[in-house]
Amino acid sequence: MEVAALERFLSPGKGSGLRSRRKVRPGELLYRAEPFAYVVTKEQLGGVCEHCLQRNEHLHRCSQCKVAKYCGKSCQKKAWLDHKRECRCLQNVKPNFPPDSVRLAGRIVFKLLRQSSCLSERLYSFSDLQSNAEQLSEEMKEGLRHLAHTLQLYLKAEIQDASHLPPAIDFFQIFTKLLLLPSLFRVSCCTVDILQDV
Ligand SMILES: [Zn+2]
Numbered sequence: 060m061e062v063a064a065l066e067r068f069l070s071p072g073k074g075s076g077l078r079s080r081r082k083v084r085p086g087e088l089l090y091r092a093e094p095f096a097y098v099v100t101k102e103q104l105g106g107v108c109e110h111c112l113q114r115n116e117h118l119h120r121c122s123q124c125k126v127a128k129y130c131g132k133s134c135q136k137k138a139w140l141d142h143k144r145e146c147r148c149l150q151n152v153k154p155n156f157p158p159d160s161v162r163l164a165g166r167i168v169f170k171l172l173r174q175s176s177c178l179s180e181r182l183y184s185f186s187d188l189q190s191n192a193e194q195l196s197e198e199m200k201e202g203l204r205h206l207a208h209t210l211q212l213y214l215k216a217e218i219q220d221a222s223h224l225p226p227a228i229d230f231f232q233i234f235t236k237l238l239l240l241p242s243l244f245r246v247s248c249c250t251v252d253i254l255q256d257v
């Protein structure tokens with residue numbers, strides 16, 4: 060479906076959503092776009108290419124961080140813009156490894172800093188996501204504060220002082236937004252991993 064046929068709408072108490080302005084056939088694909096940011100989970104690391112996500116038994120690993128793995132030179136080249144800065148962070152925190160949610164948040168931070176346009180943002184941008192932080196329990200907020208602190212430690216090689224970042228890039232707020240995307244990211248306050256100080 061063409062983007063013009065879709066529109067955003069506000070639903071009181073539920074946030075905002077997308078709807079079609081014309082009749083939709085059952086099974087019709089409404090919209091497809093590259094994700095703003097994504098990350099291969101720890102369980103899948105080494106089994107799928109970090110760029111195209113294809114399963115492959117003969118992946119080539121990044122010679123610097125030795126974490127990211129790709130089908131070949133072409134995927135590695137295309138992924139470099141998203142991997143370049145996290146590559147230094149991954150090397151810096153070794154032998155620790157960030158939780159998936161923190162690695163994803165790191166990619167979001169670098170992408171926001173690059174201010175590059177992304178097709179998936181034609182309908183919805185990351186800044187459009189509501190945080191709804193005030194609706195979270197204190198326990199949940201505490202879990203997210205831990206994640207924000209872990210993110211700060213993880214990004215230290217690239218971002219020495221997070222207080223110098225633009226106000227729109229707030230580590231705690233990023234996690235409150237991710238929390239509302241259940242298919243993308245789930246957090247349990249009991250299972251939050253914290254990196255050691257580096
Ligand atoms: Zn690939």
Ligand SMILES: [Zn+2]
Binds near residue numbers: 121125142146
């Ligand atoms: Zn790397």
